Amino acid sequence: MVAVSSPACMRAKKTKAVRIPVVDLSLDRSVVTEQIVKACEEYGIFKVINHGIPWEVTSRLEAEGVRFFGKPAGVKQRAGPATPFGYGLKNIGLNGDKGELEYLLLHTNPFSIAERSKSISNEPQNFTCAANDYIEAVKELASQVLNLVAEGLWIPDKHVFSRQIRDVQSDSVLRFNYYPAVNNRDPSSKACKEVQIGFGEHSDPQILTVLRSNDIAGLEICLHDGFWIPVPPDPTQFYVIIGDALRVLTNDRFVSVRHRALANSTRNSRMSMMYFGAPPLTGTISPLPQFVSPQKPRLYRPFTWGEYKKAAYSTRLGDCRLDLFRLRPSDDKLDLLS
Numbered sequence: 001m002v003a004v005s006s007p008a009c010m011r012a013k014k015t016k017a018v019r020i021p022v023v024d025l026s027l028d029r030s031v032v033t034e035q036i037v038k039a040c041e042e043y044g045i046f047k048v049i050n051h052g053i054p055w056e057v058t059s060r061l062e063a064e065g066v067r068f069f070g071k072p073a074g075v076k077q078r079a080g081p082a083t084p085f086g087y088g089l090k091n092i093g094l095n096g097d098k099g100e101l102e103y104l105l106l107h108t109n110p111f112s113i114a115e116r117s118k119s120i121s122n123e124p125q126n127f128t129c130a131a132n133d134y135i136e137a138v139k140e141l142a143s144q145v146l147n148l149v150a151e152g153l154w155i156p157d158k159h160v161f162s163r164q165i166r167d168v169q170s171d172s173v174l175r176f177n178y179y180p181a182v183n184n185r186d187p188s189s190k191a192c193k194e195v196q197i198g199f200g201e202h203s204d205p206q207i208l209t210v211l212r213s214n215d216i217a218g219l220e221i222c223l224h225d226g227f228w229i230p231v232p233p234d235p236t237q238f239y240v241i242i243g244d245a246l247r248v249l250t251n252d253r254f255v256s257v258r259h260r261a262l263a264n265s266t267r268n269s270r271m272s273m274m275y276f277g278a279p280p281l282t283g284t285i286s287p288l289p290q291f292v293s294p295q296k297p298r299l300y301r302p303f304t305w306g307e308y309k310k311a312a313y314s315t316r317l318g319d320c321r322l323d324l325f326r327l328r329p330s331d332d333k334l335d336l337l338s
């Protein structure tokens with residue numbers, strides 16, 4: 001059994017309206033860098049507009065996703081089970097987490113995409129091409145954002161974060177989540193009264209996530225006060241979510257925001273597409289020297305992305321995995337002496 005804490009949000013039910021930061025990438029660079037850093041410190045999520053990703057790139061992959069999830073159950077199952085890659089239904093990860101969703105989890109390596117596409121599509125070349133084009137586009141966007149982050153933090157090496165996700169060995173993944181519409185015409189039905197958890201509360205383990213969904217609501221974030229804040233859907237734009245790895249690299253200056261997805265829509269199914277930008281398995285995650293001082297001691301021991309991924313897959317979705325790598329004050333004194 002792993003010793004990890006259970007977060008306050010898990011118990012919170014309250015919802016409140018808060019405006020999620022919006023960053024316009026066409027504005028002056030100094031304005032953009034400042035806005036991004038502030039959003040990463042206070043929210044751990046922001047929307048990017050004027051991102052430069054052609055609509056055609058997004059809509060082509062969306063059409064592939066809609067086509068796949070529209071297939072009969074038996075056909076979809078040929079792309080599964082998700083262990084962890086492939087098609088999954090209701091089971092999230094390997095440790096018994098459940099959610100009201102179907103999904104496709106794919107490694108972004110082009111060889112892996114080409115291989116997987118054979119069980120996903122009747123025209124695998126079309127799926128492969130749409131997925132590779134989308135991955136390239138969102139990787140570019142993620143790299144651009146990470147370079148702006150480095151600039152906003154006055155780090156001399158502007159590519160210190162983006163280099164990790166651009167590496168050919170990067171362990172980045174692409175995920176489609178599909179939340180079927182709820183049929184609750186009976187007002188006394190359970191589904192009508194309760195929030196249905198599509199994807200339970202968690203923080204993303206990677207450096208950063210680029211999320212896009214159709215126009216159905218469902219994503220919520222949880223800030224320190226325990227309130228759930230709905231994230232309005234915007235099919236033409238992207239949300240950037242800070243992951244645990246970037247939180248560690250900044251020694252907790254940035255928040256890796258806890259979030260979840262509800263599956264309560266009666267109007268239509270919700271589909272989201274996420275790119276999770278990760279380092280290579282051997283990539284080191286350790287607070288950068290810029291963020292460590294006698295006033296702000298190092299909060300984590302160095303570890304590799306491979307180690308963190310292993311920890312992620314041996315914990316439950318809602319667990320605070322970073323606890324396993326956090327230094328105690330006594331460790332910190334030892335660290336200063338060494």
Ligand SMILES: C=C1C[C@]23C[C@@]1(O)CC[C@H]2[C@@]12CC[C@H](O)[C@@](C)(C(=O)O1)[C@H]2[C@@H]3C(=O)O
Pocket residue numbers: 084092093094095097105173175202203204205206276312313314315316317
């Ligand atoms: C329950 C789990 C699913 C997950 C691996 C884990 O053991 C804990 C982290 C989960 C998560 C959340 C963000 C991403 O969706 C994901 C792909 C990831 O890297 O970490 C999932 C994992 C998964 O679904 O395989």
Ligand SMILES: O=C(O)CCC(=O)C(=O)O
Pocket residue numbers: 175177199204211213218219259260261272274
């Ligand atoms: O589907 C969504 O909108 C969010 C899902 C999510 O947070 C995840 O897959 O990590």
Ligand SMILES: [Fe+2]
Pocket residue numbers: 202203204259
């Ligand atoms: Fe997530």
